Amino acid sequence: MSVTTDARPFSATLRASTLEVHEKANYSEYMRALLGSELSQDGYTQLAIQYYFIYGAIEAASDAMAGHPVGGEFVFDELRRLPNLERDLAHLVGPDWRSTISPLASTQAYVSRIREASTWAGGYVAHHYTRYLGDIAGGQVIRRTLEKNYDVAEAGALFYHFDEIGSAPRFRDQYRAKLDNAPWDEAERARVIDETVVAFECNVAVFDELATRLDEFRA
Numbered sequence: 628m629s630v631t632t633d634a635r636p637f638s639a640t641l642r643a644s645t646l647e648v649h650e651k652a653n654y655s656e657y658m659r660a661l662l663g664s665e666l667s668q669d670g671y672t673q674l675a676i677q678y679y680f681i682y683g684a685i686e687a688a689s690d691a692m693a694g695h696p697v698g699g700e701f702v703f704d705e706l707r708r709l710p711n712l713e714r715d716l717a718h719l720v721g722p723d724w725r726s727t728i729s730p731l732a733s734t735q736a737y738v739s740r741i742r743e744a745s746t747w748a749g750g751y752v753a754h755h756y757t758r759y760l761g762d763i764a765g766g767q768v769i770r771r772t773l774e775k776n777y778d779v780a781e782a783g784a785l786f787y788h789f790d791e792i793g794s795a796p797r798f799r800d801q802y803r804a805k806l807d808n809a810p811w812d813e814a815e816r817a818r819v820i821d822e823t824v825v826a827f828e829c830n831v832a833v834f835d836e837l838a839t840r841l842d843e844f845r846a
């Protein structure tokens with residue numbers, strides 16, 4: 628575990644420390660095919676299905692963290708994705724979606740890691756940051772691609788609609804201020820960075836498992 632003695636705000640150190648693994652996620656084969664509009668709508672639906680299990684775990688952790696003096700600062704009802712994901716899956720999979728979807732092995736491993744890491748506030752924040760800050764940033768690139776090339780604008784892509792957060796840049800700045808002000812010493816900050824890298828790697832593992840079926844998902 629690396630101990631950082633970095634003068635930058637913690638949010639800047641966290642972002643800089645995850646740039647490499649962010650690129651790995653961004654340029655993963657499945658993400659490139661999705662952004663390259665090479666997939667069928669079903670190929671996109673497979674990702675939405677996996678997100679249902681992943682956000683189920685993160686938002687259960689949010690419920691558990693709500694009263695925590697540190698983790699509670701990172702519980703935002705306006706970010707909750709499950710209600711939108713449920714509407715998306717009803718549209719993309721059909722009314723019986725609950726009985727037809729299942730998590731990949733990589734998704735189950737990711738869900739276990741979220742549960743384990745969310746037993747400490749920094750671990751919860753690491754997984755929260757990785758997903759939600761990503762969704763309100765790069766996720767909007769995916770949203771535009773879905774609207775333009777997958778004929779999925781409203782129902783089916785509501786996961787990418789963050790209508791309740793107001794200005795996304797302001798929301799991100801407020802989120803970064805919370806990261807900077809969280810009462811973590813250098814060792815704890817280093818632990819949060821390490822767990823954030825793990826969170827990214829968990830996402831890459833899900834994308835890579837989806838990529839093993841790319842031929843099936845191609846448009």
Ligand code: HEM
Pocket residue numbers: 638641642649652653654658662756757758760761762764765766768769799826827830
């Ligand atoms: C689909 C491909 C993706 C694109 C095009 C993309 C693009 C971006 C962009 C443009 C930003 C804003 C950078 C900035 O403000 O300087 C960003 C931030 C971020 N992305 Fe991605 N991203 C992608 C995938 C992902 C994935 C898969 C994850 C997580 C698993 C992720 C997590 C993040 C996080 C946590 C941030 C916030 C960094 C910070 O401000 O501290 N991104 N992304």
